[in-house]
Amino acid sequence: MVGVAFLLVGIASATARDLPDLTALVENLKPVVVNIQTSKKARGGKQAMPNNPFKNSPFEHFFQPFMDRMPQGEMQTQNLGSGVIIDADGFILTNNHVVEEADEIKVRLVDEREFVAKVIGSDPKSDLALIQIPVKQKLQAAKLGDSDAIKVGAWVVAIGNPFGLEATVTSGIISAKGRAIGNGPYEDFLQTDAAINPGNSGGPLFDLDGNVIGINTAIFSRSGGYMGIGFAIPVNMAKNVVTQLKSSGKVTRGWIGVGIQMVTQELASALGLETARGALVSQVVKSGPAQEAGIKAGDVILKFNGQEIHKMRDLPTIVAATAVGNKVPVAILRDGKEQTVQIKVRELPKEESSAAASKGDADADKTDPLGIKVKALGDNQRRQGRLGDDIKGVVVAKIDPDGAGAKAGLRAGDVIVDVNRQSVESPNDYEQAIDKLGKNRNVLLRVARDGGVLFIAVNLDR
Structure with missing residues (x-):
C-alpha cells in the first residue's frame, strides 16, 4: 500500500509539472484586452399589441389602453463584448456583431479608463470590425501571431468579459482547425475547449508565447452557456481584413466566377482522383474570369496560386484573399489529366457572397422564383424521408412561407424529383430547369415525401 501511495504522488507531481503556469503570461496580457459596451436607440410607436390572442375580437379594445400607456419614443438596447488592442494608437479589433x-x-x-470609440471599418462576411479610441499616450498592444502554425492540442488562453465579468481568464487547448459552422462563405475557424461564453465575442485567443492566434466569435451551445466548444477566427485571416479596414474602411475580395461543390469519394473515383480533394466546378459564370481562362463545368480545382485545395471550402477563402488584378496559376484536373491555366482575379461583385461565386454556397439567404432553396439529397435525408434507392432529386432546404412553392403545398424536407417532367438529380440540374421556365408561370413538380411520390402544381403568380 505504501508503494502504491508513493506511485500516485509521483504521477500527480509529474502531471502538475506538465501543466503550464499562466500567471506571468496573464498579468502581461490583461492590459491589451478591453471591455466593449454598445448602445442602440430604437424608435417606439403606438401599435397593436403583438401576438394579441384577442385581435379582431370584441375583447381587443380592452387591451389597447395598456398599449397606449406603454413608453413611446426612443428605447435603448445594449450589448456587451470584448476586444483586443492591436495598435498603440488605440486601434482595437473585435467582432462586427x-x-x-x-x-x-x-x-x-x-x-478602468473609459473612451467613446469610432468604427474605422467593419466586415460582416468575416464578422470582424476595427474601432479606435482617442488616446493621448501610447497603449500596450498585443502581438499578432501565426494561426497556421498553431497545432491541435496546443495550449491557449482566452481573456474576455463573459456575461459582463471583466478580464476573465480561461484556458484550454486547440481542439480542431478548419471548422465550418454555417456562418458564412469564409469559414476556417479554430475550435477550442477554453471556456467561451456570451460577452467573450471579439476577445483574443492567445498562445503560450502571448501572441494572438484567434478572435473569439462563436460558441456551440444548446443552453446559451459554455459546453466545451468555442470557435475563433484565425488571426491570419484577421490580418488581411485589418490591413484593408485600416487603409480604406472596407474589404475587397477576389472573385473568379465559378460554382463549386464538394468532391465526395464516389466523385473522386469517377473523376480519376485517388483521394477526395479539390473543388468540383459545377457552374461557370458567363464572361467571368474562370470562363475567360477556359475553366469548364466538371473540372476539379486542385491548386490556386500554389496553394493546395484540400476541401471545397478552402477555395473561397483563398480566392477572397488574393489581390484583385493578379493573374495566378490554377491547377485543374480534366478528363483524368492535370493541367494549369492562368486566371486574372477580379473584385467580388456586391451581389455575390462567395469568393468562388458558387450559387450553391453563396446567397444562402436568397430563394428562387418558387421561394425555395435546394441542396443535394444525402443519405440522412433519404433515411428520414423513407426514400428508396431509386429516388433521385434535390431537397428543399429552405422555404419562404409566403412564396409560391409554400402556397402550393411544398414543404421543407420535400425531395423534388423532376421539374416540368425534367428530372433533377443535383442542385445544378434544378437551377437549369428553373432557368428554362422563362415566361412560363406554371410549374409541375414531382415530389417524394414520406415514402411516397406526388405531383404539386405551382403558379408563380401566386
Whole structure:
C-alpha cells in the first residue's frame, strides 16, 4: 500500500509539472484586452399589441389602453463584448456583431479608463470590425501571431468579459482547425475547449508565447452557456481584413466566377482522383474570369496560386484573399489529366457572397422564383424521408412561407424529383430547369415525401 501511495504522488507531481503556469503570461496580457459596451436607440410607436390572442375580437379594445400607456419614443438596447488592442494608437479589433449598428460604443480599459470609440471599418462576411479610441499616450498592444502554425492540442488562453465579468481568464487547448459552422462563405475557424461564453465575442485567443492566434466569435451551445466548444477566427485571416479596414474602411475580395461543390469519394473515383480533394466546378459564370481562362463545368480545382485545395471550402477563402488584378496559376484536373491555366482575379461583385461565386454556397439567404432553396439529397435525408434507392432529386432546404412553392403545398424536407417532367438529380440540374421556365408561370413538380411520390402544381403568380 505504501508503494502504491508513493506511485500516485509521483504521477500527480509529474502531471502538475506538465501543466503550464499562466500567471506571468496573464498579468502581461490583461492590459491589451478591453471591455466593449454598445448602445442602440430604437424608435417606439403606438401599435397593436403583438401576438394579441384577442385581435379582431370584441375583447381587443380592452387591451389597447395598456398599449397606449406603454413608453413611446426612443428605447435603448445594449450589448456587451470584448476586444483586443492591436495598435498603440488605440486601434482595437473585435467582432462586427458586437458593434454593428451601434449608436454609441464605449470601451473600458483594464485600468478602468473609459473612451467613446469610432468604427474605422467593419466586415460582416468575416464578422470582424476595427474601432479606435482617442488616446493621448501610447497603449500596450498585443502581438499578432501565426494561426497556421498553431497545432491541435496546443495550449491557449482566452481573456474576455463573459456575461459582463471583466478580464476573465480561461484556458484550454486547440481542439480542431478548419471548422465550418454555417456562418458564412469564409469559414476556417479554430475550435477550442477554453471556456467561451456570451460577452467573450471579439476577445483574443492567445498562445503560450502571448501572441494572438484567434478572435473569439462563436460558441456551440444548446443552453446559451459554455459546453466545451468555442470557435475563433484565425488571426491570419484577421490580418488581411485589418490591413484593408485600416487603409480604406472596407474589404475587397477576389472573385473568379465559378460554382463549386464538394468532391465526395464516389466523385473522386469517377473523376480519376485517388483521394477526395479539390473543388468540383459545377457552374461557370458567363464572361467571368474562370470562363475567360477556359475553366469548364466538371473540372476539379486542385491548386490556386500554389496553394493546395484540400476541401471545397478552402477555395473561397483563398480566392477572397488574393489581390484583385493578379493573374495566378490554377491547377485543374480534366478528363483524368492535370493541367494549369492562368486566371486574372477580379473584385467580388456586391451581389455575390462567395469568393468562388458558387450559387450553391453563396446567397444562402436568397430563394428562387418558387421561394425555395435546394441542396443535394444525402443519405440522412433519404433515411428520414423513407426514400428508396431509386429516388433521385434535390431537397428543399429552405422555404419562404409566403412564396409560391409554400402556397402550393411544398414543404421543407420535400425531395423534388423532376421539374416540368425534367428530372433533377443535383442542385445544378434544378437551377437549369428553373432557368428554362422563362415566361412560363406554371410549374409541375414531382415530389417524394414520406415514402411516397406526388405531383404539386405551382403558379408563380401566386
